[in-house]
Amino acid sequence: MTHKFSGNADYLNNGNDLVVVLGHGQLARMMYLAASQLGINIIAVDADRLCCVNPVDKTVLAVDVETAFAHCIAITSEFEHLPKELLATAQATGKLRPGANSIAAGADRIVEKQLLSSLSIPNCTHRIIHSVDDLTEAYKTLGPKVILKTSRDGYDGYGQWRIFSERDFASISNELSTFDFGHMPLIAEQCIEFEREISLLGITDIKGKHHYYPLTENHHGDGQLVLSLAPAPNNSDELQNKAQQIHQSIANELNYVGVLAIELFQVGDTLLVNEIAPRVHNSGHWTQQGC
Structure with missing residues (x-):
């Protein structure tokens, strides 16, 4: 070349x-x-x-x-x-492209959660944490298993704590006793028993027309993607269409232009949005040689 x-x-x-x-x-x-x-x-x-x-x-x-x-x-x-x-x-x-508001929605979990809630898009039950006292109340409501995440700068398993027991809760609460919540609020999410994580890679052109790749099934190790299966096994038109409707709602709300990836937890026939990524995404690497 x-x-x-x-x-x-x-x-x-x-x-x-x-x-x-x-x-x-x-x-x-x-x-x-x-x-x-x-x-x-x-x-x-x-x-x-x-x-x-x-x-x-x-x-x-x-x-x-x-x-x-x-x-x-x-x-x-x-x-x-x-x-x-x-x-x-x-x-x-x-x-x-996409605009700064779209990038901000992917960069800040609080903004992301507010966007999903405004569109009535299902996602993990959560609480915004501004103090250790907030965490205590959230753990009572969301426990016994909670994933605690930084609202910004977290990716690939970084910026996360797993609270799966009272011992974990006590240890992490102590660790966060000097944490600057004013600078970085946290998000506490209820840990759910999902069947698998799948992702949808969608493209919205300058005229607002949407184009989609097949759903991809993701497998992780230590919080990082290690394997993508595409098209996802046991995919169906119903599941694909459900994911595309979620994508269209988000893209239309953001006046999106470009590639938007959405990570989803599948629980039976329900899809919960885990994260959005306002860019090309590692679960779509297969498209470079596969399409």
Whole structure:
């Protein structure tokens, strides 16, 4: 593959469309590898250093973020935990897809829960925790098994505590005695006995039309995805349609444009939303070679 990037900014005017991806991890690299086959250039933004980098080898590019924003046809994200200033600058261009409100819904579990509740979309019974006293009351209501999660910056099993016994509760309550709840409220979720986790990868285009891949069944180890089965075994039109209706409700409410992944717990015929991811998603990696 011919490398499109160099130490100067010539590629900004090389005749190919340019898309800027906020974040420079594996998903930005995967998007570059896919987009290059379509004649689309990808520049990644290192959100920590606020500089443009090559999405494959992470070389810092001789173009600043504002210039990249000015030359691109669209800005998107591979990661929702982004600096507010960077997100605001991207939003102000009118090119950010999905918009900052969608990314915020994926970045903050409280915002996410409020969105789901406003749309009457089933999700795990939960309480917002602002203090150890709140946790005590939540454990009485939601126990005996509770998953405690940070409202922000948690992913792949990080930022979580499992309270499965009175001993766990006492230990974690003690651990959180000095926790800054003002800076980071927590979410306590009732631990449910679900049959499996499945996810739906959906795309909404600029005209609001939705497109879907088959449901995928997810298997985890230590809180991280280790295996995706696609299409999900024992899928049905009814289950697929139920997941798509959830996706459409969320996408329509957010005026969404782009890829939106939804993780779902299946309990019989019921689907509960676990999380939404306003971006390409690891449970959809199979689509690159499988479609």
